[in-house]
Amino acid sequence: MQNCSGSCHCGKVKFDIEISAKITIHRCNCSICKKSGYLHLIVAASRFHLRCGEENLTDYRFHTGVARHLFCRHCGIKAFYVPRSHPQDYSVNLNCIDLPPETEVSIEPFDGRNWSENHEQL
Numbered sequence: 001m002q003n004c005s006g007s008c009h010c011g012k013v014k015f016d017i018e019i020s021a022k023i024t025i026h027r028c029n030c031s032i033c034k035k036s037g038y039l040h041l042i043v044a045a046s047r048f049h050l051r052c053g054e055e056n057l058t059d060y061r062f063h064t065g066v067a068r069h070l071f072c073r074h075c076g077i078k079a080f081y082v083p084r085s086h087p088q089d090y091s092v093n094l095n096c097i098d099l100p101p102e103t104e105v106s107i108e109p110f111d112g113r114n115w116s117e118n119h120e121q122l
């Protein structure tokens with residue numbers, strides 16, 4: 001495992017995660033991920049550490065309301081959130097982390113538009 005840090009755009013929300021040297025990212029086509037270009041890295045709650053900024057997080061919920069789409073209320077960036085597929089864990093946006101340079105990244109498409117049929121692939 002290697003340590004990796006991430007943040008929103010303005011830097012009021014910062015976090016650290018532990019990731020392996022080889023990670024799989026999902027590019028989802030659902031209504032919200034498509035609009036924001038979100039790239040998912042699922043991280044176990046035990047490997048996610050919010051360093052600062054909890055008071056700056058706001059959540060947006062829609063449809064079943066299970067997913068907590070957390071974003072920084074200052075800059076609007078969703079650097080991580082609690083996904084419906086893993087409500088005990090986090091999904092971190094690949095675009096919001098400083099990836100160690102040796103990390104091997106594979107990006108796979110995920111058909112989130114048909115979430116019920118496909119969520120077990122995550």
Ligand SMILES: [Zn+2]
Binds near residue numbers: 008010013072073077
């Ligand atoms: Zn921010």
